[in-house]
Every structure is written in C-alpha cells, then in structure tokens.
Amino acid sequence: MKPLNHAERTTRLWKFAVFYVLALALPLLASYYLFSDGSIADENQKLKRELERTRDEQHKLLVQLDTLTGHLQRIELTDRQLRTESNDLVVGELNKRSQDYLNAIAVTLSELRRDSTKMQFLTNKRLAHNVLRDFDLFRSNRNTVDFLRQSLNKSGIDVSGKEQLAAELAQTKQLLATYQAAAANRPAPVMNSGGGGGGGNGGGGRASDLQRRLIASNEQVALLSDQVNFANADCLRLRASGMSKEQRKEMLEQSRKGFVAILQNPSSEDMKASVEKMIDSIDKELGRKRGIFGYK
Numbered sequence: 001m002k003p004l005n006h007a008e009r010t011t012r013l014w015k016f017a018v019f020y021v022l023a024l025a026l027p028l029l030a031s032y033y034l035f036s037d038g039s040i041a042d043e044n045q046k047l048k049r050e051l052e053r054t055r056d057e058q059h060k061l062l063v064q065l066d067t068l069t070g071h072l073q074r075i076e077l078t079d080r081q082l083r084t085e086s087n088d089l090v091v092g093e094l095n096k097r098s099q100d101y102l103n104a105i106a107v108t109l110s111e112l113r114r115d116s117t118k119m120q121f122l123t124n125k126r127l128a129h130n131v132l133r134d135f136d137l138f139r140s141n142r143n144t145v146d147f148l149r150q151s152l153n154k155s156g157i158d159v160s161g162k163e164q165l166a167a168e169l170a171q172t173k174q175l176l177a178t179y180q181a182a183a184a185n186r187p188a189p190v191m192n193s194g195g196g197g198g199g200g201n202g203g204g205g206r207a208s209d210l211q212r213r214l215i216a217s218n219e220q221v222a223l224l225s226d227q228v229n230f231a232n233a234d235c236l237r238l239r240a241s242g243m244s245k246e247q248r249k250e251m252l253e254q255s256r257k258g259f260v261a262i263l264q265n266p267s268s269e270d271m272k273a274s275v276e277k278m279i280d281s282i283d284k285e286l287g288r289k290r291g292i293f294g295y296k
Helices: 006-036 039-084 088-118 122-155 159-185 196-242 245-263 269-286
Strands: none
Touching: 039 088, 039 122, 088 122, 196 245, 196 269, 245 269
16 A cells, blocks of 8 residues: 555655765766866976976075185185285285185176076075175175275385385484484584684584584475375375265365375475375365365
C-alpha cells in the first residue's frame, strides 16, 4: 500500500538529488578550470626568476662595494705614509701607488655605472646611483686636494718652505739683536786733535758700519716677516678652493685680513704690489669693490 503523499515525496527527493549534484559539481568545475590554467604556475616561475635576479644584482653590488671600500682603505693608508715620509723616492712611489688605487676606483665605478643601467629593481638601482654620486664627489674632492698639493709645491709654500722662512727670520732677529747691542755699547766718539784724529775717524767708520748693518738687518727682518705672513695668507686662499660656499667665503675673508695686515707696513714696493694683486683677486671672488680710502 503506497502512502498518500508518495508523489510529493518522490518529487522532493529528485529536487534534493539535483540540488546536491549541482552543489557538488560547481566547486569541482571551478577547481578544474582554476588549477588546469597554467597562469598560476607561470606566475610562480616569474616570481622565482625575479627573486634570483634580485639576489644576483645585490650580490654583484655588494662585491663592487667591497672592492671600492678596499681601495679607499689603501688610499687612506698611503696618505698617512705620505704625511710622515720625507724621502723623495719613497714619496714618488707612494704617489704612484695612490694613483693606481684611484684608477682602480674609476674602473670599478665604470662597471657599476654600466651594470646599473641593466638593473630591473628600483631599490638596487637607487642604491647604485647613490654609490656613484658619493664616489664621484670623492674623486672630485681628491682631484682638488692633489691640485692644491701641486700648487703648493710649485709656489714653494709647503710646510718645509714655511719652516725655512721662520728659521731665517729667527736667525735674522738674533743677528739684529746682536747689532743693536753692539750699537748701544759702543763708546761715544772723542774729538781729538792732531794724531788722535785718525782714531776718531776709525771709530766713526765702525759706528757707521754698525748702523748700516742694523738698517739692513731691520729691512731683512721686515721682508722675511712679510714673506711668512704672505705664505700663511696664500695658504688660506688656496685651501678655500675645495670647500663649500660658506666655508670658502670665511676662508677667503681670513686670507684677505692677512694680506691687509701686510699692507699696513710693507717691506718693499714689490711686496706691496704683490699683496695688492692678491687682495684684488680675493675681492673679485667675493664680489667686493675697492673702497675710496683703499683696502680695509
């Protein structure tokens, strides 16, 4: 005997079966189409290649940085040796060695600049550009330092030259003190008649000779003092070349004050002309015009 609602139960059972099959089929079909597509696998391979490329770029960049750092350390060591070395042959060898290190830095920077154009990742490229900028600045400053060294050597205003001038100045001052003491202790000339006149003339000649030597010593002291002060002021002017705008202005002002101090009482007309020429050059760099009342 069939139940009264047999038809309804059969209908509902079929509906449930159809709904169940659809609910199961949709995720299966979606999974099939999703995982059967090769785009995800390709994306994974692409990410792996990018990761490997990033590692390669970073490794090459680190190797180049280590190379540049090593050259910098060798240059610093060579500079320390140059500051304490007085043998010309050793100094020449150290300068050649330092130049070789600078050439090696230039080659490494050229390779880094070439590699940076091929870099695909912004972080690595930015780091490479920062390194190139810093080392280009270092090379520029280094060239300025080398130029100043050569200028000082050519003009004779190096440390040894200044020490020699100072030694000559001290020696001349000592000689001047001796002449002054001799002039102060000499006896007053005695006016004698007859045969004593020859002795009076001899004493007067000796006094005249001492006076002449005293004047010559004073002139030599003044000249050497001006030369030492000129050398100090010119060193300040040359050092200003490799500095920033504010530091350069301050250094030029100090150099100008040194030249103006010499101009207050120059030892000779040639010294005065040389000092005025240097002051005019500094004023031109500072954009300053000569005043009505001369240099101040």
